[in-house]
Amino acid sequence: MKPHLTPDQLDAFGEEMDALRRRILDDLGEDDAAYIRGIVKRQQQLEVLGRALFYLPPAWPLAVAALSVSKILENMEVGHNVMHGQYDWMGDPHLNSRIYEWDNVCPSEQWKYSHNYVHHTFTNILGKDRDIGYGILRMDEDQEWHPYYLGNPVYALLLMVFFEWGVAMHDLKVENIVKGTRTMEDNKALHAGIMRKVRRQALKDYLLFPALTGPLFPLTFVGNATANLVRNVWAFNIIFCGHFPAGAETFSEEECADESRGHWYYRQVLGSANISGGPLFHVLSGNLSHQIEHHLFPDLPARRYPEIAPEVREIRERYGIEYTTGPLRRQLASVARKICRLALPDRQPKPSGERKTVRPVAA
């Protein structure tokens, strides 16, 4: 995606974004703290309620629902956002990015590397951002087609169902082992970390809590598995709507060499997509429905994204930068279409070397 702005315009755009960021930083305070503490409290109440309701077999669907919502809140509005350092300023060890461990088989330490660093620094740069397809899917025309990708929709479905496991294996870069550019030895420490976390997560959800319900063991076991599944499906869909609907752009490494701060902001807006919806939907998505604002300001408390979104839209409009947004079902359909379309080779191959002709504007 070749920037249509001059370096000076990009700088001016970046300065406006920096000013917006500073204004919110200066305004952080009691409301933000009360909000995140309130969410944690609600999440814990739902968790305890869900675990307790498993003792009443007729309430099984309710138990699963409560535990599912609890897990969704924990992973998205709390875990994801806390681990971005959004609440480090509060000085509360329970809400500190260095200490927080989430309810997910992916160890937070590894997730912070693959997500906070790799994905958020190199957002939508092909060959650098591993979130484009997670090393499994073909999510962009510029990924070369291979017969393997005929299975694209099936892989996507599997990744959705086992999303937390996919995320946990993200850092292992298994596809590179298959290709022979990475050895099992490289993965030893990472693998040990994942296994430690997997054991702990499996122990409580699939052994201890079911065992505590005695004869109801199988019901609780299935209930916990269902809650994890619901959370996986929800998280996968929210996240895939964040970068892959029609309108979200990708970039080449050359385009982003020696990128200016303004260009970085520019890439974040173009590489992300929002989902419109009501307040409850935003909370349940961890405010990742405001993916664009999140990618511009990943360390600002997510509850601020809805508040700053109109201003971001106003600014990018003045610079003529696209802003992709739409309701959930439209974004989902768009992503699904892309997954299916890219399973097949491109009907009209691009003129060879098209990307190479694009000169990085910031160079």
Next chain:
Amino acid sequence: MTLLDRVARSRTTAALASPHGVDHYLSRINPMWAAHEVRARVVDVRRETDTPGAPVATLTLRPTATWRGHRAGQYVQVGLDLPGSARRMTRCFSISSAASGPGEEITLTVRSHADGQVSRHLVDAEPGLLLHLSQAQGGFTLPVSPATPGIDPLLFITGGSGITPAMSMLRTLLRDGYDGRAGRPVTFVHYARSADDQIYAGELARIAADDNDVTVHLRHGDARFSELDLHRLAPGFRAIDTWACGPAGMMELVRAAYGESPRLRLEHFKPPVTASRSAEGDVVFAGAALRVANTGASILEQAEDAGLSPAYGCRMGICFSCTTRKSEGTVRNVLSGAETSLPDEDIQICVSAPVGDCVVDL
């Protein structure tokens, strides 16, 4: 340990509460219930002095059952959720009460500083206030039990609120039956701004009057620590086990007086840092025991220039891979321009530039 404690601390409970920990749930029910963390309720606040601008108060804290106790002279990190700011401030305070056992009450004696948000709040605290505590820390302690027979005398030199760890040691000695019969005289020298500013005045007067082989010397007003004075109070002081704690200026003088003597033990308490708004000064990488002249560049760059290779990620302040503890000094966030001077705070070294002197745990 009660059955409830045992259940709360069991591995099964920990596994059930994973990954958030038992305390995350227990504190929801009652903040004084804890399996691992330490919290304390302020049960009494007593004014020690009413010095204008810098009053001193002693707070009695009832800790959770998780408190493991302390040795005389140790300090504790106190975390306070300040009303209205949502930020938990953490500061270190020496414990002023005698050595404690698990779960026992302790006291902190705090001097309010005009620009010290935490100290001001603590001195004016009401009973009932909840504090977050660390376990006791620090090696500025009495190495032997007061019951251990010995003939070596002991010497304490303190200034201002530096009296608290020494007072904890003195109280421990007296409480545990030390009365000089071990043939080990105790000399207690303290410098205060004025008689009105003297902390523990009544108790020190009683200790001085008692027949206990403890000599108390209080110096008020213009009296500054001097080697000559110390020669008179404690002849041969360089060979006496000494504990000194006080303001930086006084500590320099004490250090100079003792030269290379291994008998001197020092405890520093940090004065409030003031930003100098300049790139002058030194950056100290404490882990590598390295000191470089501050160039004004980011701490990450300065560390790399010095040959260190700290962890980093995005190098633009978004990924938090490089977060490191800054123990002293002021840093400016190069993105927001915000300066902070809090001791012991986590900073992103890729976007933090030191202002003046700065100590980072790299």
